[in-house]
Amino acid sequence: MTVFGSLPPAEQxxxxxxPEGRVGLEVAEWLNGNNRDGNARTLAMLGVQAGDRVLEIGFGNGRAAPDIVAQAEDVRYAGIDISPTMVAEAARFNAALLAAGRASFHLAAAERMPFEDAAFDRVFSTGVIHFWREALVPLGEIRRVLRPGGLAVLGALDARCPPPFARPELGFFLRSADEWAELCREAGFGTVHARTIESEQLTPDGTPAKRYAVRVTAQR
Ligand SMILES: C[S@@+](CC[C@H](N)C(=O)[O-])C[C@H]1O[C@@H](n2cnc3c(N)ncnc32)[C@H](O)[C@@H]1O
Structure with a gap:
């Protein structure tokens, strides 16, 4: 069993x-394996081009940054996360990119981003937006930091068949693809698509199970 699987649902x-401390680092590593396919799909949908400035919200241990900057010439990555443990780990893992000025990792929340208006061409996030009870505030921030025509790709747990820990009283606010699409339109995005994706993932105790994720693309 993984460290994550050994934790009670509230701690998961x-x-x-x-993520916090040694357990947080192990949970983040477990997530890397679990989210690998979803992250690859998100990357393909982002369509990063030469010279793009790309923002990741909730980067965890920062393993997506090298893939982003490898997409094309002169791509710059910035990330925000609310976990000091994750900011330190992402900076450690990406020390060379950081030193080269191609990536930056900020301790900040999606609800209040430390960036100018229209600072990014692309924004993406995996496994974070389902923590947003009042989603219009961070969605409005994403729209604000995207340039006109810029694209956001957001992935989250779907409301269908949630794992045991994904409950409102534990801080998860799961929504359907239609509900996310509606919220993005309300936040002012012009073109919005959202759909549910079915996949096979490992449960925390290591057995394969069907999981449902929402993938939203929203263009400013
Ligand atoms: C489930 S992990 C996903 C990490 C990574 N995206 C992945 O797929 O492996 C969620 C991450 O989002 C961060 N996070 C949660 N709420 C956030 C918010 N409002 N703003 C920025 N980061 C947030 C957490 O600290 C954590 O590192």
């Missing part, structure tokens, strides 16, 4: 929402 939820 807490470590996913804000």
């Amino acid at each position: 939820a807490r470590q996913l929402a804000n």
Whole structure:
């Protein structure tokens, strides 16, 4: 069994929402394996081009940054996360990119981003937006930091068949693809698509199970 699988649901939820300490580092590593396919799909949908400035919200241990900057010439990556443990680990893992000025990792929340208007061409996030009870605030921030025509790709747990830890009383606010699409339109995005994707993932105790994820693309 993984370290994550050995935790009670409330602690699993807490470590996913804000990974902390040694356990947080192990949870983040477990997530890397679990989210590999989803992250690859997100990357393909982002369509990163030469010179793009790309923002990741909730980067965890920062393993997506090298893939982003490898997409094309002169791509710059910035990430925000609310976990000091994750910011330190992402900076450690990406020390060379950081030193080269091609990536930056900020301790900040999606609800209040430390960036100018229209600072990014692309924004993406995996496994974070389902923590947003009041989703219009961070969605409005994503729209604000995207340039006109810029694209956001957001992935989250779907409301269908949630794992045991993904409950509102533990800080998870799961929505359907239609509900996310509606919220993005309300936040002011012009073109929005959202759909549910079915996949096979490992449960925390290591057995394969069907999981449902929402993938949203929203263009400013
Ligand atoms: C479940 S982990 C996902 C990490 C990574 N995206 C992945 O797929 O492996 C969620 C991450 O989002 C961060 N996070 C949660 N709420 C956030 C918020 N409002 N703003 C920024 N980061 C947030 C957490 O600290 C954590 O590192």
